Amino acid sequence: xxxxxxEAKKASIxxxxxxxxxxxxxxxxxxxxxxxxxxxxxxxxxxxxxxxKKKVPTGKTLFQRMLSFFLxxxxxxxxxxxxxxxxxxxxxxxxxxxxxxxxxxxxRKMAVDLGVKLLACQMSMEVMGIRREDLIxxxxxxxxxxxFIAEANKSHITLFI
Amino acid sequence: xxxxTPEKTLDARGLKCPMPVxxxxxxIKNVSVGGVLEVLATDPGSVADIQAWCKxxxxxxxxxxxxxxxxxxxxxxxx
Numbered sequence: 656x657x658x659x660x661x662e663a664k665k666a667s668i669x670x671x672x673x674x675x676x677x678x679x680x681x682x683x684x685x686x687x688x689x690x691x692x693x694x695x696x697x698x699x700x701x702x703x704x705x706x707x708k709k710k711v712p713t714g715k716t717l718f719q720r721m722l723s724f725f726l727x728x729x730x731x732x733x734x735x736x737x738x739x740x741x742x743x744x745x746x747x748x749x750x751x752x753x754x755x756x757x758x759x760x761x762x763r764k765m766a767v768d769l770g771v772k773l774l775a776c777q778m779s780m781e782v783m784g785i786r787r788e789d790l791i792x793x794x795x796x797x798x799x800x801x802x803f804i805a806e807a808n809k810s811h812i813t814l815f816i
Numbered sequence: 817x818x819x820x821t822p823e824k825t826l827d828a829r830g831l832k833c834p835m836p837v838x839x840x841x842x843x844i845k846n847v848s849v850g851g852v853l854e855v856l857a858t859d860p861g862s863v864a865d866i867q868a869w870c871k872x873x874x875x876x877x878x879x880x881x882x883x884x885x886x887x888x889x890x891x892x893x894x895x
Contacts (some may be wrong), residue, residue, distance in 0.1 A: 755830050757831075757832070757834075769842075
């Protein structure tokens with residue numbers, strides 16, 4: 656084992672997807688990284704914002720309000736395949752429960768407890784009409800791509816999910 | 817079989833990835849430096865994962881035992 660293996664390290668994860676399975680993968684990786692002593696940041700953008708959104712209607716303009724109808728919170732995310740109008744979500748939740756897999760909302764809480772930093776993409780929030788107060792309080796900041804790049808530039812692990 | 821006197825025991829039985837590792841990382845903080853944490857797990861993935869976690873964090877895996885469907889890990893807190 657080389658010595659630098661124990662140096663403080665960083666991980667930066669872009670969560671672009673709002674699919675239940677992909678968001679789950681993102682939080683599993685983030686919690687594990689944090690548990691391994693790695694300073695971990697998650698940057699939520701576009702569909703990924705749903706994973707840190709409260710269950711509230713959003714938007715000002717007509718299009719934003721129309722979009723709001725299709726945006727979920729972390730409990731309502733559908734799997735990337737076999738969505739079947741919500742049936743797939745229910746089915747996977749049952750299957751995960753049977754296997755005692757930690758549910759997504761608990762994984763997110765665990766990530767916060769372990770010190771994972773949650774960042775939200777300012778530009779996609781503006782496009783979609785999502786305000787800071789529409790996001791959960793645990794989000795530490797609303798930032799742009801340059802902030803992510805600055806974090807990623809110092810990271811040993813960078814992922815786009 | 818080697819004998820270790822654990823300061824604490826973490827019961828991670830029934831938990832699935834990534835929880836055995838996450839709980840271990842939290843529980844090791846409650847053990848004094850140099851002390852031993854015993855982890856009980858049923859997740860077969862934990863065999864590789866606890867070893868990998870020790871490698872990442874620098875904590876020392878003293879030993880592993882496989883009982884009846886239960887894995888036991890003995891980890892010494894290094895820092």
